[in-house]
Amino acid sequence: MKFLNELITRTFKGNTQIKSDSTKELPKDSCKPNLQDNIQYIKTTLGNSTDLIVREIQIGPGKQIKAAIFYTDGLSDAKSVQNFIMETLLQNNVNSSLDNMRSDHQDPLQVLKERILTVGEIKDVNEFRTLFTSLLSGDVILLLDGYTQGFTIGMREWKDRGVTETSTETVIRGPKEGFTENLRTNTALIRRKIKDPNLWLETKEIGRVTKTNVAIMYIKGITKDTIVQEVHQRLDRIDIDGILESGYIEELVQDETYTPFPTIYHTERPDVIAADLLEGKVAILVDGTPIVLVVPSMFISFVQAAEDYYQRSDISSLIRMLRFISIFISLLGPSLYIAVTTFHQEMLPTQLLISLAAQREGVPFPAFIEALMMEASFEILREASIRMPKAIAQSISIVGTLVIGTAAVEAGIISAAMVIVVAITAVSSFVLPSFDLSMTIRMLRFPMMMLAASFGLFGIIIGVIAIVLHMCSLRSFGVPYMSPFAPFILEDQKDALIRMPHWTMFSRPRLISRKKNFIREQSNLPEKPQD
Structure with missing residues (x-):
């Protein structure tokens, strides 16, 4: 203990000139050598916030050096501040290994940083801008009187949500953990x-x-x-x-x-x-x-799901093909119904045409208005079910859809066939694993319905061509959006429309990965069982 007091005394005396020199021409944002000025500036800048904790202490031999500890209540670990900073600086016992360290005229900040403070993350700070960012992020600030430099000590701890299963990307087989807000x-x-x-x-x-x-x-x-x-x-x-x-x-x-x-x-x-x-x-x-x-x-990324790689390749390929079919149904279902019933009745079988004509006999609106009314109603119900409390959202959405659909058919406003088409379209949109792509399909459905009502199947073809051309013109950070379809990359087709077995997927995507690490597996053939 005697040696530690002597060491700190020599250290602080040897740095008297350093302290006086550090006061010359300080930057505007730099910490001041006077501790009370720093304390007052920090409190004033934060509006004397009640969650700012300031603890003034005295350290060194004979308690000669004034110091201040700052931390934000609720963002920092108060117990660690007490156990690893305050107790260390104020304790009377020190590590016996200090007895072997004898050096003169050392920087007291280095002595604190390298020999006294028993914490892991310590960084130097000499600007208020950095100080406030660290302080409001949960770090602890230690400043000494007479020095324009202090320490930021990493002791962040705040309440956060634990690792739980994600509610938007559920899988039957695979990891259940999801990201948190931390x-x-x-x-x-x-x-x-x-x-x-x-x-x-x-x-x-x-x-x-x-x-x-x-x-x-x-x-x-x-x-x-x-x-x-x-x-x-x-x-x-x-x-x-x-x-x-x-x-x-x-x-x-x-x-x-x-x-x-x-x-x-x-x-x-x-x-x-x-x-x-x-x-x-x-x-x-x-x-x-x-x-x-x-x-x-790329576009294919929004059609793939995590579970595709946990199931067998044949099952995953079948499910992925169902997703592509669902995209076309969700995008073109109402449009095809409008085009066929309005312009191309000859494409329907006679019995089906007679049945549809009988259903629409008392309907006062054309097919486009029917579809527009039903799609708008369904979108309103779907959005309302998201904003409602979870306890009643599911029941309200199901009951609302059934009541509105049944009442509209019985009132003669909507035909029963239109209710079926809209229902299949809505269910198909839920098959897509990406909510963003589902929203895109829902947005494009309305202009496609307008083209179908105006030009029939020719309007649908024009709309599809325009969508494909627009998608081919897109890029994501320099990579073509429609790859590996456009440009066509043969080796990347093993994980596009279908998923091949894992032992065949020996290469990474060509346009993304580096050439020298293009190969993911050394061998692309499974070993044959020995007799």
Whole structure:
């Protein structure tokens, strides 16, 4: 103990000149050498907020040095502050290993940092801007009287939601865990899947007011450097006061704004992110939201589901084909009914034509108005079921749909065939695993109905051609949106319309991954059993 007092005394005496020199020409945002001035400035800037805890103490031999500890109540671990900072600085007993350390005229800040403070994460701070960001993020600030430099000590702890099953991407077979609102928890969930040192994590601070942490994760050596650079450039161009959800980032970095199709994929599942990283994609994680963005994203990404790779390839291929069929039904179901019943009755069998004519005998509106009324009613009910309390939302949506459909048919306003068409269309839209793609199909359904009512099947063909041409013109971070269909890449077709067995999927997507790590497996043939 005698040696420690002597060491600290010599250290502080030897740095008297350093303290006086540090007061010359300080930057405007720099911390002041007077501790009371720093305390007053911090309190005034934060409006004397009641959750700001300031603890003034005296350390060193004879309690000669004044110090102040700052932390935000509710964001920092108060017990750790008490046990590992205050108790360490105020204790009378020290580690016996200090007896072997004899040096003169050392920086007292270095003595505190390297020999006294028993905490893990310590960073230097000498600007109020950095100090406030760390303080309001949950870090503990330690300032000494007479020095313009202090410490930020990592002791963040706040209440957050535990890792639970995602409610929007449920699977029968596969991991049940989902992302949370805590950025560090989300990065840990990904690292549990990929235990490779080449999995790199880079963090940026976006938002002038919120100062939200945005993380970028990718596998070095698999992801193309051009894609990583493009992600950095687009994030660096963002100049906004606040980022509250990953949707802000998605809209600010996407390639094309005026398109109904989503060009950035997002998910709540760590296993999906791990699979995308292994393909050479980049994950963008935003603190405060469980939604993680993936770039670049192609159209096929919104049709694939995590469970496709956990089931057998034949079952997964069948389900994926059903999804493509559901896309066409959801997009063109009402349009085909309108076109055929209005312009092309000769395409229907005689018995079916007579049945439809009998149903529409008392209906006062044309088929387009019928479909428009039913689709609008269903969209209203679906949106209302989302906003209603969960206890009554499901029952209200089901009862409302049945009552409105049955009452409309009995009143002669809507034909029974139209109710069937709208119901099949609505059910088909729920088959899609991506909610964004489902919303796109719902939006495009109405202009397709207008084309069908105006030009019949010719209008539908014109609309489909326009949609396909628009999709082929889109890009996601430099990658064609319709790949591997346009441009056509033969080796990537094994995971497009159908999913081939895993032992045949020996290569990564050509346009995303680097050439030297293009091969995912050394052998693409299963071993034959020996006799």
